[in-house]
Amino acid sequence: MHFPLLRSFLAVALATVSLAGAQAQEKVLNLYSARHYQTDEALYSNFTRQTGITVKRIEGKEDELLERIRNEGANSPADVLLTVDAARLAVAHEMGLLAPVRSKLLETRIPAHLRTDDWFAFSLRARVIVYAKGVVDPQTVQNYADLANPGLRGKLCSRSGSHPYNLSLLASIIAHQGEAKAEEWARGVVANFARAPKGGDTDQIRAVAAGECGVALANTYYLARLMRSDKAEDRRTSERIGVVWPDQNGSGTHVNVSGGGMLKTAPHREAAVKFLEYLASDEAQRYFADGNNEWPVVPGVKVGNPALEKLGAFKADRLPVGSLATYRAKAQLIFDRVGHR
Numbered sequence: 604m605h606f607p608l609l610r611s612f613l614a615v616a617l618a619t620v621s622l623a624g625a626q627a628q629e630k631v632l633n634l635y636s637a638r639h640y641q642t643d644e645a646l647y648s649n650f651t652r653q654t655g656i657t658v659k660r661i662e663g664k665e666d667e668l669l670e671r672i673r674n675e676g677a678n679s680p681a682d683v684l685l686t687v688d689a690a691r692l693a694v695a696h697e698m699g700l701l702a703p704v705r706s707k708l709l710e711t712r713i714p715a716h717l718r719t720d721d722w723f724a725f726s727l728r729a730r731v732i733v734y735a736k737g738v739v740d741p742q743t744v745q746n747y748a749d750l751a752n753p754g755l756r757g758k759l760c761s762r763s764g765s766h767p768y769n770l771s772l773l774a775s776i777i778a779h780q781g782e783a784k785a786e787e788w789a790r791g792v793v794a795n796f797a798r799a800p801k802g803g804d805t806d807q808i809r810a811v812a813a814g815e816c817g818v819a820l821a822n823t824y825y826l827a828r829l830m831r832s833d834k835a836e837d838r839r840t841s842e843r844i845g846v847v848w849p850d851q852n853g854s855g856t857h858v859n860v861s862g863g864g865m866l867k868t869a870p871h872r873e874a875a876v877k878f879l880e881y882l883a884s885d886e887a888q889r890y891f892a893d894g895n896n897e898w899p900v901v902p903g904v905k906v907g908n909p910a911l912e913k914l915g916a917f918k919a920d921r922l923p924v925g926s927l928a929t930y931r932a933k934a935q936l937i938f939d940r941v942g943h944r
């Protein structure tokens with residue numbers, strides 16, 4: 604006996620099941636992220652609403668995520684990596700973890716100096732000079748170069764020289780002025796230390812506010828965090844210090860980025876590109892940047908962030924982010940030579 608109808612029904616049903624299986628596979632994006640901000644929930648749920656793609660997140664510390672992806676090798680479920688600092692993104696590139704992405708949309712939305720072939724910046728942070736009001740005259744610390752002036756002997760606090768933020772800054776100085784000038788600067792900086800490098804940027808800000816040192820470098824989002832803090836002590840800290848946008852009459856204030864790219868081994872490549880493109884949309888740019896008190900990379904996108912507004916406008920260095928990567932290793936060698944541990 605034959606059941607042609609049943610058979611064709613089964614065939615259709617099976618086809619539907621396997622199609623559903625394929626679609627289910629397409630509808631997931633595995634995101635390895637060094638971000639952990641509450642506003643990111645909205646960032647991801649918005650993407651799911653628009654595309655039907657569920658974002659599965661693995662969160663971790665920046666360097667651990669890179670190690671993890673390397674260890675997982677060809678079997679890594681990671682589709683997209685999001686992390687901070689151009690130097691770290693460069694490491695991901697050098698480790699051969701990232702796949703080149705060609706996207707008209709990304710090329711149109713993200714300025715050329717803020718992307719490479721395989722990773723894209725999605726937000727900007729600036730490295731500014733903070734000084735103790737009434738102790739250091741802001742006119743004497745208008746440029747990064749000033750931090751090496753003998754007038755600041757015993758007044759400068761810093762985090763470690765091997766930290767990516769300091770490496771990226773020194774990389775930008777090498778790119779603009781060459782290695783010799785950069786080394787001279789680094790030597791002057793070390794000669795001005797008030798204490799051996801320790802702690803993070805916020806610790807340097809607190810040390811300046813407490814009078815332990817007169818001047819330090821810090822990323823803007825740490826300042827914004829203190830300014831917007833629920834704790835009165837944090838807000839007082841932010842009021843005791845002054846902020847200078849360095850190099851406004853020169854190449855502009857050094858900016859670093861947070862960003863990401865698609866992994867070479869990404870199982871969901873289409874979803875990965877869609878997600879990167881989504882991050883460059885106006886709406887996502889606002890969430891992405893504001894989640895950590897940063898600025899969008901897409902020109903014209905405004906963030907309603909009172910702390911950033913209070914910090915005001917500035918001229919940012921337009922050095923290509925790829926250059927920060929190029930000179931990262933040289934920057935580390937210089938800091939080693941001058942004893943900036």
Ligand SMILES: [Fe+2]
Pocket residue numbers: 822
């Ligand atoms: Fe940071």
